[in-house]
Amino acid sequence: MRLPARFVPLTAVTTATSALLTGCFSAAGPEEAGSEGKRIRVAMMQPPRSGLSPLSDDAFKLSRWSTAETLVKLDAEGDARPALATEWKRSGKTWTFTIREGVTFHDGTKLTAAAVVNSLTEAATASPKPRILDGVDLKAKADGDTVTVTTAVEDPLVPQRLSSPQLSILAAKAYEGKTVNPLGAGTGPFELTEVNGTASAALDRYDDYWGGKAKAPGIDVKYVPDGTARAASLRSGEADIVEAVPVSQAAVLDQDLITEVPMPRTNTLYLNTEKGVFKDASLRAAAREAVDAESIVEGVYEGRADVAEGLLGPALPWAAELRSPLKRAEAGDPDGEAITIGTFTDRAELPEVAATLQQQLQKAGFKVKLDVREYANIESDALAGEFDAFILSRATVLDSGDPAAYLYSDFASDGSFNISQLADKTVDTAIDQASDTAAGDARRQAVIEAEAAVLTTDAAVPMLHERVIQGDAAGVVDAAHDPRERELVTADTYVK
Template sequence: MTGCFPEGSGTGRAAGSGGRRIRVAMMQPPRSALSPLSDDAFKLSRWSTAETLVVLDENGDPKPALATEWKRNGKSWTFTLRDGVTFHDGTAFDAQAVVRSLRRAAIASPKPRILDGVELTVRATGDRTVTVTTAEEDPLVPHRLSSPQLSILAAKAYRNGKTVDPVGAGTGPFELVGVRGTSAATLDRYDGYWGGRARLAGIDVTFVPDGTARAAALRSGEADVVEAVPVSQAALLDQDLITEVPMPRTCTLYLNTETGPFRKAGLRAAARAAIDAEALVTGVYEKRADLARGLLGPALPWAAELRGEVTYPKATAPAGARITLGTFTDRAELPEVAQLLQQQLEKAGFTVELEVREYAQIEADALDGAFDAFILSRATVLDSGDPVAYLYSDFASAGSFNISQLADAGVDTALDTAGATPSGTARRRGVMKGEAAVLATVAAVPMLHERVIQGDAKGVTGVAHDPRERELITIDTDLA
């Protein structure tokens, strides 16, 4: 275990003053040098270092953060900015800073998922106000601006035109002061934080992709907070140290509708019929997961209430059809899920070649359609608190995360309609019509909904247990 945690953990600048530092073991290493325009943004959010104009409450409704209020006028939304905020480098948070960050996100390639299908412009309309305008009326602009990928950073973060460097550039209670590649990161308390003084002096983060090693770190006392304890390890830990939370995260089998055997809807239907998801829930997840009835799970209780019947295409015999099945090692359960699916599909008559790699080495191939089938653990409301963004990203013809290579006019229409509907019951009904349209294509087979298992050592208080994976260490986190 000493190989997983760097020497000197807990000896950052703030520790020298006698402050308490917390040691965090996280699952996935940075993929893009902690650029907020990538999925690394959620690490910055979970460390309370980078902040957004808006955050979401427990119900997924927007509430103030760096913006204190907002109002809508057709396609435009005007946000009033919070006074008394400074960046970690001492520069002032103002309208120009917001414009700079949001404009950079709007022209990024690839775009942050939250902006898929959205044309967004932003301008300063005063020292403390900015106006965000979209090409089409968008009822979810405040929700979109809550995405960690739209964090507001100081000018220094953008000095290199090709990358965004968040070190020392956030506004949160903790300042990112050092990053050691894909192995570790160090954060110190920022005493100039607008929301008050954090209880901890700092955070020492170590990236530990191996789930067994993360669990061992909690058991041995090497870590105070452990992200994503594997199901296989949970039973071996003191049950008082783990918390299980239903996640808006679905383990789904994506089927390539563009090339290979699964171009044919009948073979996709045959694959769906072959899958025994209950065996996965019981055998792999040891009943610490929920059987999927659709793409959206129990973390969104309204989904089950509004879900209707889906008509699936008729299955045709596989007759030995050869398929490649891919997944990744970063989530400890997925390789075992892949092995069981291989057995189930081969029993149904498919010939299955299995390929398993680390996520960083397999994502590009999956997005390029290199696999006939791909197993993905996917957050369904990670970005906006609203599942339309996930559905559009993964299943719309223009979606940037369309592993299934799906191009279906009915799906596109349903998702466009849902996206244009104001938030509330009507929008939720539209979401479920979109889900039904996707399921009817059998481009994706939802298998189970995960629960996150987080480990907190004895004496740790004030750690967030967030289903959306946006919060972890907060201003109130402390060590006894």
């Protein structure tokens, strides 16, 4: 039995091999003169893919380092809260945001409504657009100390969209040329001062930060894609904060240094409803009944995950309270039907999940073949419906902090990530209803009704909800433990 790690409930979230690592960090870590403390050494999983452009997924690195900020932040419930905007109001298709006074960019220029409009316009007119604006026609205009944001159709989620790190507000100098360069262009407590390609980055404290001086003098980042090496950096004392500790390595670390946080990411078996064996609803039901998620959680994830009760997990604490029992189809007899299950190697646990599922489905009467590749080499086949089933670890709140976008993308008839090839009018209606409902309790109820509509089809069999496993050295104080992985080092984080 594994020793218990720290487990952070959602209400508390965001408040508070050695040879492979040779040369990653200095043994003791650089210190500032005087009593200001140590710089924070961070080992991150993935190197930047787009030169740290905020218009890409690299934006989440800028957010986790507290260098780039957005107009709005999200609380634990996914509701919008002030950041660079202090307040907002809606009138039909138009939202008006009041811009915070007294904010400067790291290059010394002032945050103005015009600067905000410049950043939002660059994002809205980019090709391709940031994912958060996929299908959204957004225009921004400055008016004194306010910014009006208008969409082509009424969108109740505009504030949540503007919380996405991909819509960070940067100084005008960041947008010179064809790329977006965040170096010295943010508004956060730390200034990005050095970028060394896919090897490392450095940030220094920005003493004129509008929210107060950060407690740490700076951050030194190393990219360590190998999970064993990242874990070893914590064990050896070469890193202070280690993100995305693999399940296989968590057990061999000092459990006092490990924190697990419910994550809005579901490991799901998508079943092809358009063609092949699983076009038959009774055989989808047979597959659903054959899946033993508890044994996958214990055997593959060593208990460091949560058995799924639905598509939305404990990272959305309101979901379980709103669910009602479902009426499901009766299971048919697989009778030796042959199926191919695809998955990818990029997430270390998925090939083992696939092997376990293969055994479970074969026991139920299916003949199962596995096709396991790198994600870049398998995504197009999955989206084209080339598999009978596909195992995917999928974020369920995407960039807006709201699950309706995920439900639309994955299960609407014209969804862009519809691996199940699902085309169901009841599902479409339920998802549209959720998407059109204003943020708050009514929207959450509509989301759960859309989830129920999807689950009734057995187009997707949710198996488990993953956890963020983060390593913090003994001297680290107030590192963020964020299920959305938007925060890591904040102004309050320091090393003793």
